[in-house]
Amino acid sequence: MKNVALKATPGNKIANRKVISDTLLELGKKDRDILVLTSDSRGSASMVQFGEELPQQIVEVGIAEQNIVGMASGLAHSGKKPFVASPACFLSMRSIEQIKVDVAYSRTNVKLIGISGGVSYGALGMSHHSLQDIAVTRAIPGLDVMLPADRHEAKKMIEALVEYERPVYIRIGRNPVEDSYVSEDYEFEIGKAVTMREGTDITIIATGETVRVALDSAEALEEVGVSCRVINMHTIKPLDEEAIIKAAKETGKIITMEEHSIYGGLGSAVTEVVSQTCPIPVKVLGIPDEPAITGKTAEVFKHYGLSVKNAKAIALEMTSR
Amino acid sequence: MEEIILLKRKATEIRMELLKMIYEAKTGHTGGSLSNTDILTVLYYKIMNIDPNNPNWDERDRYVQSKGHAVESYWAILADKGFFPKEELETFSQFNSRLIGHPNNKVPGVEMNTGALGHGLPISVGMALAAKLDGKSYRVYTLMGDGEQAEGSVWEGAMAASQYKLDNLVAIIDRNRLQITGSTEEVMGIEPLGDKWRSFGWEVVEVDGNDIEQLVDVLSNTPATSGKPTMIIANTVKGKGISIAENQVGWHHRVPTKEEYEEAIKELSQQLEVLV
Numbered sequence: 001m002k003n004v005a006l007k008a009t010p011g012n013k014i015a016n017r018k019v020i021s022d023t024l025l026e027l028g029k030k031d032r033d034i035l036v037l038t039s040d041s042r043g044s045a046s047m048v049q050f051g052e053e054l055p056q057q058i059v060e061v062g063i064a065e066q067n068i069v070g071m072a073s074g075l076a077h078s079g080k081k082p083f084v085a086s087p088a089c090f091l092s093m094r095s096i097e098q099i100k101v102d103v104a105y106s107r108t109n110v111k112l113i114g115i116s117g118g119v120s121y122g123a124l125g126m127s128h129h130s131l132q133d134i135a136v137t138r139a140i141p142g143l144d145v146m147l148p149a150d151r152h153e154a155k156k157m158i159e160a161l162v163e164y165e166r167p168v169y170i171r172i173g174r175n176p177v178e179d180s181y182v183s184e185d186y187e188f189e190i191g192k193a194v195t196m197r198e199g200t201d202i203t204i205i206a207t208g209e210t211v212r213v214a215l216d217s218a219e220a221l222e223e224v225g226v227s228c229r230v231i232n233m234h235t236i237k238p239l240d241e242e243a244i245i246k247a248a249k250e251t252g253k254i255i256t257m258e259e260h261s262i263y264g265g266l267g268s269a270v271t272e273v274v275s276q277t278c279p280i281p282v283k284v285l286g287i288p289d290e291p292a293i294t295g296k297t298a299e300v301f302k303h304y305g306l307s308v309k310n311a312k313a314i315a316l317e318m319t320s321r
Numbered sequence: 322m323e324e325i326i327l328l329k330r331k332a333t334e335i336r337m338e339l340l341k342m343i344y345e346a347k348t349g350h351t352g353g354s355l356s357n358t359d360i361l362t363v364l365y366y367k368i369m370n371i372d373p374n375n376p377n378w379d380e381r382d383r384y385v386q387s388k389g390h391a392v393e394s395y396w397a398i399l400a401d402k403g404f405f406p407k408e409e410l411e412t413f414s415q416f417n418s419r420l421i422g423h424p425n426n427k428v429p430g431v432e433m434n435t436g437a438l439g440h441g442l443p444i445s446v447g448m449a450l451a452a453k454l455d456g457k458s459y460r461v462y463t464l465m466g467d468g469e470q471a472e473g474s475v476w477e478g479a480m481a482a483s484q485y486k487l488d489n490l491v492a493i494i495d496r497n498r499l500q501i502t503g504s505t506e507e508v509m510g511i512e513p514l515g516d517k518w519r520s521f522g523w524e525v526v527e528v529d530g531n532d533i534e535q536l537v538d539v540l541s542n543t544p545a546t547s548g549k550p551t552m553i554i555a556n557t558v559k560g561k562g563i564s565i566a567e568n569q570v571g572w573h574h575r576v577p578t579k580e581e582y583e584e585a586i587k588e589l590s591q592q593l594e595v596l597v
Contacts, residue, residue: 067443
């Protein structure tokens, strides 16, 4: 297996939103049907430069999340390729009916980018956290759900999505996230999980910003003689069931890690598959059913056990070492 | 026969057809379908640039029925125009039929799935904006209910249409003054409706929405003002055409009994007889 995972964290300073904006700018210059829609979110989506260079391809909708999704569906229906860039907390909640009906049910080619997702708004509190978005969006027929692990994956994901004529919800964080991949030199395929690291004793399945934590946890486990596989489930839907079943059969134990409620997200998706095909122990790590504590992402992750220390302890317990 | 008479005859025939559908399926939104029949007849038989043989033609005018529940007149018209076989109307609301109780874009001629109120205008704003961006000349028509005006998303779309100067967008309100619970003004007052839309930057025109001649005149002259979206407040009678249903809140989704159905068809036949 080609090694795609980066071992050490080098201190990346580039946020996924910036990479997404740069990628859309580059692609938008070649394809005039690519549009970016913002809800007074041009700055927080890092879309200022896109708007300056392609003023005809940015549509400002104002603080109106229902309208932004409705308009995007109308634009898509007329042949445009709209990318809505709006805070995940509002996009996935305020406009969920437009997402369900105008986008998913009507089958319009709208890409919904939930920016500043998870707990990345930190101290702003539950109104601004989006920790239910995966649960809500993955329950909608016809809507795919994706979370890039780092800037390399964010770029490859957007490039793939421009060519992908289906509705998709993409969730990214606000701040730079440490790299999980060595480079862009790996194969990205929608719906196909990436095995970041092989392992035989246990598997950690992670998505989005927790992939880095999973890799670091596997590294720490290796030091104590536990072989931990790491699967990056960048596409929550359609779910790569094959990778999950393979991990269940080959490693016998799974831990899931996500920046999301423990209800309805990646952990639920994995247990739905495992319990019906290859029942083995699964431990779901995420945010408990409470208004999440406020603080920086790393602090919140640590508080709720989305940490190397906790994952290692659980893995050792599950493997009885 | 002069055109207006022909359109009136068509509207009456559509009313007969939709009543038959509702009576046979034992379900449907009778009152609203009857109130919007004249509006849809004028749009589909006189105003809109469409081709039933090529429903996805790029340059076609678009119609989005935001008040999705009043779908029976819409199905009857699409079938009559040849978007799908007329016999299919018999499947209305039957198991696994594509002719469901709301517009369904698996049916040729239907642009978008609607049914949740407050969605049609934002969608139409997107379509109209796409036409402007691409320099295309098609127009976008959307039909809303008056009860629907209480949805906040309507006003989000209203602002955007005005901001982007979408004079290729025509919104129509089927102002029949009744919603499922009672009169619109009792449930959640929307007056002064014209002033509200004017204050949002729209050109507002009021018409008798059951008067074919007035509808033809107004809809043939859009945009009412260049650079502005057009709002047509179509004052209608809920249950129009059938005396027992007219202006009766109970007929929002009432299905006629056998006697009522036969009486209604008789009444519509008489209306048809004098339209010569």
